[in-house]
Amino acid sequence: xxxxxxxxxxxxxxxxxxxxxxxxxxxxxxxxxxxxSRRQITRIDGSHYHRFRNPYGLTFNLGCFRHAPGCxxxxxxxxxxxxxxGFSWQLCLCxxxxxxxxxxxxNAQQASFFGLIVDRLLAxxxx
Numbered sequence: 001x002x003x004x005x006x007x008x009x010x011x012x013x014x015x016x017x018x019x020x021x022x023x024x025x026x027x028x029x030x031x032x033x034x035x036x037s038r039r040q041i042t043r044i045d046g047s048h049y050h051r052f053r054n055p056y057g058l059t060f061n062l063g064c065f066r067h068a069p070g071c072x073x074x075x076x077x078x079x080x081x082x083x084x085x086g087f088s089w090q091l092c093l094c095x096x097x098x099x100x101x102x103x104x105x106x107n108a109q110q111a112s113f114f115g116l117i118v119d120r121l122l123a124x125x126x127x
Contacts, residue, residue, distance in 0.1 A: 031097035035070035062115040
């Protein structure tokens with residue numbers, strides 16, 4: 001179920017996609033391992049950011065990225081309860097600490113992408 005993003009998330013994501021330094025990396029909030037970078041931001045269904053609620057009532061704020069080299073894919077692909085019509089999904093975890101970071105979406109007719117949970121990413125490495 002698609003939802004409207006709260007203003008703080010919208011602002012954070014707009015700042016994230018700014019032109020000030022397109023090579024900034026984004027880090028796992030659990031272990032600070034590098035996950036992706038701002039230059040990997042992509043638009044899906046007309047937007048980089050999306051807000052969804054799963055069948056269990058949990059809400060996720062997602063940012064879409066072309067590549068996320070710090071993620072590892074786990075489990076089987078599924079089309080059940082997909083948030084992006086026509087795409088199958090697969091869980092993606094931080095390669096270092098195994099924190100759930102989001103989902104990898106694939107479709108034979110369109111480019112694949114990562115839908116990453118934005119509150120599990122840090123814009124700056126705290127070290």
